Amino acid sequence: MSLKTHRMTLKPGRDRSIRHGHPWIFSGAVASVTGNAEPGDIVLAVSNDQEPLAQGFFNDQSDIRFRVLTRRFDAPVDASFWAQRIRSAVDQRQRLVPPGTTACRLINAEGDEMPGLIVDRYGDSLVVTIATAGIEKHRHVILDQLRRICPATRIYERSDGHARQREGLEDRIGPILGDLPAAPIMITENHLLFEVDIITGQKTGFFLDQRDNRERIGGLSRGSVVLNCFSYTGGFSIYCARGGADRIISVDTSASANDMARRNLELNGFSPEQHPVIQADVFQYLRKTGECFDLIILDPPSFAKSGKDIARASRGYKDINLQAMRRLREGGLLATFSCSNYIDQDLFEKIVLGAARDAQRSLQLIARLAAGGDHPILLAHPEGRYLKGLLLRVVA
Numbered sequence: 001m002s003l004k005t006h007r008m009t010l011k012p013g014r015d016r017s018i019r020h021g022h023p024w025i026f027s028g029a030v031a032s033v034t035g036n037a038e039p040g041d042i043v044l045a046v047s048n049d050q051e052p053l054a055q056g057f058f059n060d061q062s063d064i065r066f067r068v069l070t071r072r073f074d075a076p077v078d079a080s081f082w083a084q085r086i087r088s089a090v091d092q093r094q095r096l097v098p099p100g101t102t103a104c105r106l107i108n109a110e111g112d113e114m115p116g117l118i119v120d121r122y123g124d125s126l127v128v129t130i131a132t133a134g135i136e137k138h139r140h141v142i143l144d145q146l147r148r149i150c151p152a153t154r155i156y157e158r159s160d161g162h163a164r165q166r167e168g169l170e171d172r173i174g175p176i177l178g179d180l181p182a183a184p185i186m187i188t189e190n191h192l193l194f195e196v197d198i199i200t201g202q203k204t205g206f207f208l209d210q211r212d213n214r215e216r217i218g219g220l221s222r223g224s225v226v227l228n229c230f231s232y233t234g235g236f237s238i239y240c241a242r243g244g245a246d247r248i249i250s251v252d253t254s255a256s257a258n259d260m261a262r263r264n265l266e267l268n269g270f271s272p273e274q275h276p277v278i279q280a281d282v283f284q285y286l287r288k289t290g291e292c293f294d295l296i297i298l299d300p301p302s303f304a305k306s307g308k309d310i311a312r313a314s315r316g317y318k319d320i321n322l323q324a325m326r327r328l329r330e331g332g333l334l335a336t337f338s339c340s341n342y343i344d345q346d347l348f349e350k351i352v353l354g355a356a357r358d359a360q361r362s363l364q365l366i367a368r369l370a371a372g373g374d375h376p377i378l379l380a381h382p383e384g385r386y387l388k389g390l391l392l393r394v395v396a
Contacts, residue, residue, distance in 0.1 A: 006034070022380050042055055045068075056068040062133075103121060125181070200256075230282055238265060304341070
């Protein structure tokens with residue numbers, strides 16, 4: 001159908017956010033839709049007086065009724081359109097990704113104006129996540145252009161989770177191109193070596209968004225005793241070992257992740273005996289340990305999967321930060337993170353401040369931390385700022 005047929009009209013006064021650059025229109029802002037648009041179809045969003053606003057993906061099964069693709073009203077969304085978007089994203093990464101690094105995020109959904117598409121590179125393998133009905137409908141042409149622009153020996157799909165379910169889509173997991181890897185993939189990041197399991201690992205196998213933060217925090221660790229909580233496969237631990245930490249304790253509940261963390265330490269010439277990896281619940285470990293630390297890293301999984309989880313998640317973040325502050329020496333550093341979309345920066349800082357008051361600790365804010373440059377976000381899209389962190393120093 002033509003864009004003239006697929007037209008979505010907004011209610012009076014509900015066009016302000018999209019005019020100001022936000023890429024979403026929610027269901028409550030929609031007055032009518034003409035043309036029998038189906039989930040994933042491209043429609044033209046217009047103001048209540050029929051002024052064109054943007055082309056984008058429509059989905060009447062989602063609270064996010066419309067996702068902006070382009071603010072050009074005459075642009076055909078065809079193979080050339082997708083090729084230009086993919087090439088632009090890839091070219092940007094070539095400028096942003098540091099030497100000695102073979103893994104990065106190539107495409108970051110709305111941040112690269114491809115809503116619902118995530119592509120991560122691990123050496124010569126690509127991992128693709130499709131989370132919207134619109135990208136799903138254009139799946140074949142997008143994958144054709146991706147293969148042409150980003151040659152790879154393997155493309156693996158991990159399209160699952162709550163975002164896909166909210167779009168009315170079933171999970172899809174499996175190979176698109178090439179065979180399944182017989183062993184974990186080896187990557188380099190800032191000249192360090194890591195094993196990555198793209199099949200069953202968390203996210204797409206590695207927390208690529210923390211690369212810059214790992215580098216920064218590792219550089220502050222010389223001579224320190226470090227506790228890396230929710231350590232997964234040991235990313236922060238290996239950087240701290242390279243940074244000259246005296247001793248690093250890594251704590252995670254996953255036996256398989258801990259095994260890989262030990263291998264990653266050994267791959268980079270560090271001893272798991274000197275830097276022990278412990279399988280334990282972090283909340284319980286912090287309560288039971290009698291040891292104090294110079295640097296504690298808190299990088300937990302998302303505590304809030306939806307808006308209804310905010311109160312419970314806030315309690316979890318407060319508790320974990322409170323317990324960590326009690327185990328820090330005066331002058332010690334705390335690097336604390338939240339990757340929950342529903343916990344914004346202001347709320348996260350209030351939670352951490354509340355924990356500091358309860359712990360009777362006074363903290364200096366050294367820096368606010370965020371995802372690396374290969375995870376761009378639109379300035380007008382705060383929902384894209386899922387990863388937020390604070391680097392703090394205990395002064396009393």
